[in-house]
Amino acid sequence: MMTTDVFLPFILPLRGTLGKYRRGDIPCRVGGIKVYTTNVGRDRIIVDMDVAYAGDADFTVSCCGFTGGMNNIQFSGKLRAILKPLLPYPPMVGGVSGTFLEMPKMDFNLTGMGEMVELPGLIDAIRSVINSQIAALCVLPNEIVVPLAPNVDVTKLYFPEPDGVIRLKIIEAKNLENRDISFIKKGKSDPYAEIQVGSQFFKTRTIDNDLNPIWNEYFEAVVDQADGQKLRIELFDEDQGKDEELGRLSIDLKLVQAKGTIDKWYPLEGCKHGDLHIKATWMDLSCDLRHLEKQEWESEWGQADKPIHSALLMVYIDSIADLPYPKSKLEPSPFVEITMGKETQRTPVKVKTVNPLFQSKFMFFVRHLEGQELKFEAFDDGTRRSLGTLNLPISALLKEPNLEQNQQMHMLTLGVHQSPMVVTTRIRVFSKSDGNRQKMDEIRQAKLDEDNRNHAVVKGRGKSANGHLDHDVLGEYGNAFHIERAKENGDVVAVEPAKTVNFDAAEDEIEVKLNVENYQMLRSDSTGSLNSANRSNSRLGRLFKSKHEMKKRETRGDENRGSIELKIDYNELSDQILIDISRCRDLVTFDKKETCNPYVSLKIVALDGGKEVYKKKTPTAKNTRHPHFDNHFEIDMNSSDLLNHKIVINVKDDTNYGTFVAKPVLGCLEIRLDSLIDRKLSQRWIPLNVERK
Missing domain, CATH: 2.60.40.150 (C2 domain)
Structure with missing residues (x-):
């Protein structure tokens, strides 16, 4: 993954004759390494690193008598490597998985016909193909997994459970820039918003001729790893040519997870002016059906412009054995289509094999669990003939412990022929549990107890009789001071430095105490x-x-x-x-x-x-x-x-x-x-x- 071989999956899908591919001699550069030491399970090690490549790899493709290629390939992004599970014997780690937290930035030059013709939109079309390949290969929730030890549960490596689901409402924007003013045309911008969470992309409708658009559109996205991931929103002015950017916004998903719900106006970056109003709610994943029965949706979410779901169905296809031949003496190139309701997803194609190893995972949002069926059908990529079907009722999962069937064997049936397929399925119900915030409070409390040895608030200091700041304690402006919370009864309290415990205090109440040692207000x-x-x-x-x-x-x-x-x-x-x-x-x-x-x-x-x-x-x-x-x-x-x-x-x-x-x-x-x-x-x-x- 750290060599130029990372480009091979993007090159090989091109249905031409690969004329030349040179790996080059310059490797990727790795820096900014960070190892997580808190809020990490004891069964894993998590490492983030900045990966950059600006080497001398190049390749040439010949197709239909035309020859073109690419060189000066550059890319950069933040890569997360997870070593799990940890073992008490060599090699000490069961496997390594690598994934980009967000879409890496990539640049390149075209050679041959691409350089000579310079067709309008050619670069954008190639970038779109490459980005889709990168996202499908190694951008969350997709990852590259390398097993290192035998007898390790593969579902722990290939099928980790997400941190949760973010429910997002793009409400409105105001005071956007007007990009539709020219000498021959005078109008207003036609804004729309693009939303990105990992490799998941969403888009709002376009509001014509409006600098204060109101969308009120709803979206749901799976968040595999909240720590390090961002919710990114970009606003554009839709034009006949290239759409112009009106501003952008990025929010740490860890912040949304910690707060539970945010409903704020945010100023847009990358523009002269403009603000965006969004609402985001974090949903935990539970294996307790009682959360499904007791779900009380906010009336606002219940009136969404599209269905709001109550559960997440996760599917992992490991392998299939003994597939039938679509024609006599013709090995199939199989892939599997998985259908839930009106949504269909498919695995990659495995070339010329009757025993394909897919190791592919899929996720479906589910609104009603009762009466639903999960449908599997295998096809041959060459002849497009069916190789077997399977219908799995969701009600069977609801009866399982933890709402999960782990590495179960099911039969794909084609007439009298049966092909065993190993599948893991699990259901997780959405809940607005405060478990994450309680965990954070416990961590803060541990830090608080440690700081208590060195910090104490003197009784009665910090408030005057009228409840306002005691300026005798504050001293002259320019002195350093430190604010800490005090109980209303005036008892001696030891609290964490630089921390306000009660964020919901009334407007006319100041719950602070002062300590003159930490930072300056000028x-x-x-x-x-x-x-x-x-x-x-x-x-x-x-x-x-x-x-x-x-x-x-x-x-x-x-x-x-x-x-x-x-x-x-x-x-x-x-x-x-x-x-x-x-x-x-x-x-x-x-x-x-x-x-x-x-x-x-x-x-x-x-x-x-x-x-x-x-x-x-x-x-x-x-x-x-x-x-x-x-x-x-x-x-x-x-x-x-x-x-x-x-x-x-x-x-x-x-x-x-x-x-x-x-x-x-x-x-x-x-x-x-x-x-x-x-x-x-x-x-x-x-x-x-x-x-x-």
């Missing part, structure tokens, strides 16, 4: 305003809006500007800063009507020189001093650059005070990235500062 010296690409927020657009009158304010350094609830984390696997801006409260007002229209401007600024390397803003909340944003930002940044940057947050008022009046800053905040403990800041309320000119 006054903002930024006076710039983040320009919106939306015309309604531009100065020209404000010319036609009703003007509000700004009251006079005397700025004091100790003035209370309200507070903001946020969370910061750093994902070492993807080299990304993850920032969640949840809400604000008790914001000041500049309008004489005592109202404001707040939004949050987020910037990543270099400490040396003040260069802005990233900036984004949340949507605007209307007429409130306690806005809810629930926005999630993912910012690419190498871990070595964390020491040289800071986060600058400005809460601004979008109220129109006049065409030439800058949007006032309601409060601001700066956080140096090198001051975060363990590169993270748990979700908490932090007071906003007065802007300094």
Whole structure:
């Protein structure tokens, strides 16, 4: 898998004469190796690595008198290797499986006729074929498995159980870019969304001529390994030529698994402006039929535009023996079609054999288990003749322990001829169990107990009589401080550092305590305003809006500007800063009507020189001093650059005070990235500062 032989499965399906294939002398490069040590079963070892190839392999294909080829092949991706099961005797590991967590990036040059003709769309067509082959071969849930020891249960190697299922609703988008403006045409973008989970792709319908489209479309996807996988959503403007990208979004599936359900507006990346509203629910897999009987679907999911399923049927075809000959003295090239309801899937073709070894797995979403049948039929690829059929009632599985039949032999029947087929089938029922979150809480509690030896909160510190932050404890701005939760009765409490235990506290309740040792909050010296690409927020657009009158304010350094609830984390696997801006409260007002229209401007600024390397803003909340944003930002940044940057947050008022009046800053905040403990800041309320000119 680490050599150029990985390209052979993509080359051989081409029905031409393979003229030349040169493997090359440059091997793949492997780096960024990470071995998982937590939340991993004791029967396996999980290793992630970055694999890249930019070598000298090339090949030539001749077909119908034309010769073409490919060289300068390059690809890169994140590969996960799983060693399981661990054995107490040599070779110590039962087998190794390898899979790409997401579709690897690939590039190449065409030679021969491909280079000379340069037909429009030829490169895209070839890329599509190659991507489909890669996805079917080695992108989750598909994997390459190499057994290393005899007498090992093959289902543990070839047929692992997924982590769960994600149920996704693409609700709506707003403030998208208009890509349909030209000198000869004036219109609006025609947006649609593409969703990717591993090798699974989905697409919404296209909404014509709308920059604020509403889809309300539902999708379900199997998540084999939540840790390391992402939910990726891309928005495009549909055109007659090439579709233009309107923005993209990626969410860690581990985050969805931990929270259970997320329902948020997310700012889109890779565009000037635009936001996407989605809802995602994590479903655990259970072998207890009582979960099926007690399933209480949310009314929203029950009114979906397509059927929402209640269970997952998993099928693993190991092998078939003694298949019949379709013609006298003609060996078959068999494949098997598996049908469940209206959906049909098929195995790869095994060339010229009556004893094929498939080792292929399949998954079907099932809405109603009673009365369903799983149908198998083997065919010869050359003659397209049937080689045998089998009908397996689902009701038989419901009577089995753990809803599973492991390596059972069934008979494919063709007249009087019978061919034994070894199949594993299992049913898993969807449930909204909190088992994963409980496990995470147990892990956090273990870490909490360890930290208790070194951390204690002094009784009675952290809150003033009115429930707000005690500024005597906080000290001067610029001092480092650490926030910890305290019980309401004031008892001495030892808690995990940089952790807010209660995320569901009321808006008027601050459950924090302070410890002056960990990171700095600095006054903002930024006076710039983040320009919106939306015309309604531009100065020209404000010319036609009703003007509000700004009251006079005397700025004091100790003035209370309200507070903001946020969370910061750093994902070492993807080299990304993850920032969640949840809400604000008790914001000041500049309008004489005592109202404001707040939004949050987020910037990543270099400490040396003040260069802005990233900036984004949340949507605007209307007429409130306690806005809810629930926005999630993912910012690419190498871990070595964390020491040289800071986060600058400005809460601004979008109220129109006049065409030439800058949007006032309601409060601001700066956080140096090198001051975060363990590169993270748990979700908490932090007071906003007065802007300094």
